[in-house]
Each structure stands twice: as C-alpha cells, then as structure tokens.
Amino acid sequence: MTSVQAPPSRVPFYLSALVAFHIAIIIASNYLVQLPISLLGYHSTWGAFSFPFIFLATDLTVRLIGKSPARRVITRAMLPALLASYVVGVLFHEGHFNGMAALGDFNSFVFRIALASFAAYVLGQLLDIQVFDRIRQKNRAWWLAPAAASVFGQALDTAAFFSIAFWRSIDPFMAANWQEIAVVDYVIKLAVSLLLFVPAYGVALAAVVRAMRRSSVPAVAVP
Template identity: 75%
Template sequence: MSPTPVPPSRESFYLSLLVAFHILVIIASNYLVQLPIDLFGFHSTWGAFSFPFIFLATDLTVRLIGKAEARSVIARAMVPALIASYIVSVLFHEGRFNGMGALGEFNTFVFRIAFASFAAYVLGQLLDVQVFDRMRRGYVQWWIAPAASSVLGQALDTAAFFSVAFWRSSNPFMAEHWVEIALVDYVIKLSVSLLLFVPMYGVALNAIIRVMKRREALPTTA
C-alpha cells in the first residue's frame, strides 16, 4: 500500500509540526528520565511513558507521507533537540529548577544524557522507519508494521541511550542500576506501545484518511 498523498501545499506545514512534536517529546523525555520510579520492585524512570509518542508520529509519517519525509523530520529535529534538551535538563536537573545561572557552568553529566538521547533518537528512529516501511509493504494486516518497528526500534533506542548515558556514570545509582533500569524501561515502553500506541496508530490513521477523503470530495470553486 503506497503512502496516502498529502497535498503539496500542506506537506511543509505537517512536517514542521512533526519536527516540533519530536523536539518537544525528546525534551520532556530527557527531563523525565532523571526522575526514577519503582514499579513492582524494579527501577525505571518516567521517561519510559513519554518517548513512545515519537514512534507513533514517525510511523504515521511514513504511512501518510513517505519514508524520505520521515527521515527528513529526524534530520531536522535531532540537533535542535540536542541543544534544547541540554538547556532544559541543566535548568531542571534532578527535577528542580536550578536558576539561569546553572547554564554558566558546563554540566558533563547532563550533556552526556542529552548526547545519549541524540544518538538513541537517530539510531532508533532510522531503524523504526526502515522496519515500518519494509513490513508495511510485505503484510496486509495493518498492525504488523507498527508493532514490529516498535519492538526493534525501541530496543535499539533503549540500549543506545542507557549505555551511552549511564555506563560508568558519575551518578552512583544510575551507574549501578542502568542495565536493570534499561530492561524495565524497554518492557514498559514496549508494553505501552503495543497495548496503547499501536491501537492509537490504527485509530489515528483511519481518522486522518477519512478527513483527507472528505477534503478531496469537496467541490472546488473557480
């Protein structure tokens, strides 16, 4: 099934919205990953609940506009997200506002998290795009592509982020528990994606296609 055509006059607008959305979710996730939580006796972070939104947006982009355009969103979002993530994470390090003066001193720990997010985002999203596009063309069932891309894309994203951010970290807790946290984080993100975001993908896709078809059916005026 080929991507649903988006009017050229609106494509740039949609892509700009997607870039802004990606940057917003990355900033939020970089802040939330600093806030640990305990789930059923396992260590995790609140970032596990926010980042799957990006995979939903990417899969819809590939399906509705195309693989090349989805990669364009990733390319346009990654550097601004890195810079913004560092600034926000320094200002709100460990969940509290540290004042504008915190930006005057380079924070190695926070930059490492921001850079890890940058690497994980690029690797995970590019794999997600490739897997989704391949599976979408090979299978009739609509849910196979978003499910497969979530399983593989989020696995790479999680492994890259936690290994780069917290292996031999200056934070004793994260240095000791990052493998456990990464595994729990992946299970949570995958569960949220498969149980919530894959169905949301189907609902959103059908709704968007219906809106597009209605707009195409409207008579044009001279």
C-alpha cells in the same frame, strides 16, 4: 487498512509540525529520565512513558508522507533537540528549577544524557522507519508494521541511550542500576507501544483517512 497520501501542498506543514513535536517529546523525555520510579520492585524512569509518542508520530509520517520525508524530520529535529535537551536538563536538573545561573557551569551528567538521547534517537528512529516501511510494503495488516517497528526500534534506542548516558556515570545510583533500568524501561515502552500506541496509530490513521476523504482529496492507495 486503506489509507491516503497527504497532498504535496500540505507536506511542508506536516514536516514542520512533526519536527516541533519530536523536539518537544525528546526534551520532555530527557527531563523525565532523570526522575526514577519503582514498578513492582524494579527500577525505571518516567521517560519510559513519554518517548513512545515519537514512534507513533514517525510511523504515521511514513504511512502518510513517505520514508524520505520521515528521515528529513529526524535530520531537522536532532540538533535542536540536543541543544534544547541540554539546556532544559541543566535548568531542571533532578526535578527542580536551578536558575539561569546553572547554565554558566558545564554539566557533564546532563550533557551525557543529551548526547545519548541524540544518538539513540537517530539510531532508533532510522531503524523504526526502515522496519516499518519494509513491512508496510509487504503486508496489508495495518497493525503489523507499527508493532514490529516498535519492537526493533525501541530496543536499539533503549540500548544506545542507557549505555551511552549511564555506563560508569558520576551518578552512583544510575551507574549501579542502568542495566536493570534499561531492561525495565524497554519492557514498559514496548508494553505502552503495543497496548496503547499501536491501537492509537490505527485510530489516528483512520481519522486522517476520513478527514482527507471529506476534503475530497483524491485517494491514493498505500499498502
């Protein structure tokens, strides 16, 4: 698929929007991962359906702006996301509002989730960027780079998150089931990414290309 690079004057705006988007998805996912669900008899969490949005945004960032700006998005988003995830996780622990007074006591369970999310986000996104950019430069099939990046990036993200957050957790259910939940979570995220978000990536990229061409932005071929 032929694409265009974003004009340099618009890059700061895109970076700010992407940082805000990443932080919002991380906060939402850290809240939703506290809410277990059962699918066909297997344990998982609602967070499996929200987090793949970040990989879609990251892959579009690499395609339209480049690998280095995509890494800057991660650098700018990770610490605010860690803090915001902890605050939101404490205030809405176990799915209900606990009041501002809850912030007065340190919640080690929520902090582990926020810390795990921090580590998993950085590791998974950096691997996603590397895999996506390497394949993008060597293969012109538009779908191959986002598909491969999702397979590897989400595998590392899922393994890091669940092992850090729930190994020997104080929550008996998560401590006993985190490995099963991690596998099911990965399968769900991968299915959502390959069946929904990779096609959505193609649609979004084509829409961006058309919009830039209508704006008479000089096209620069991106492999």
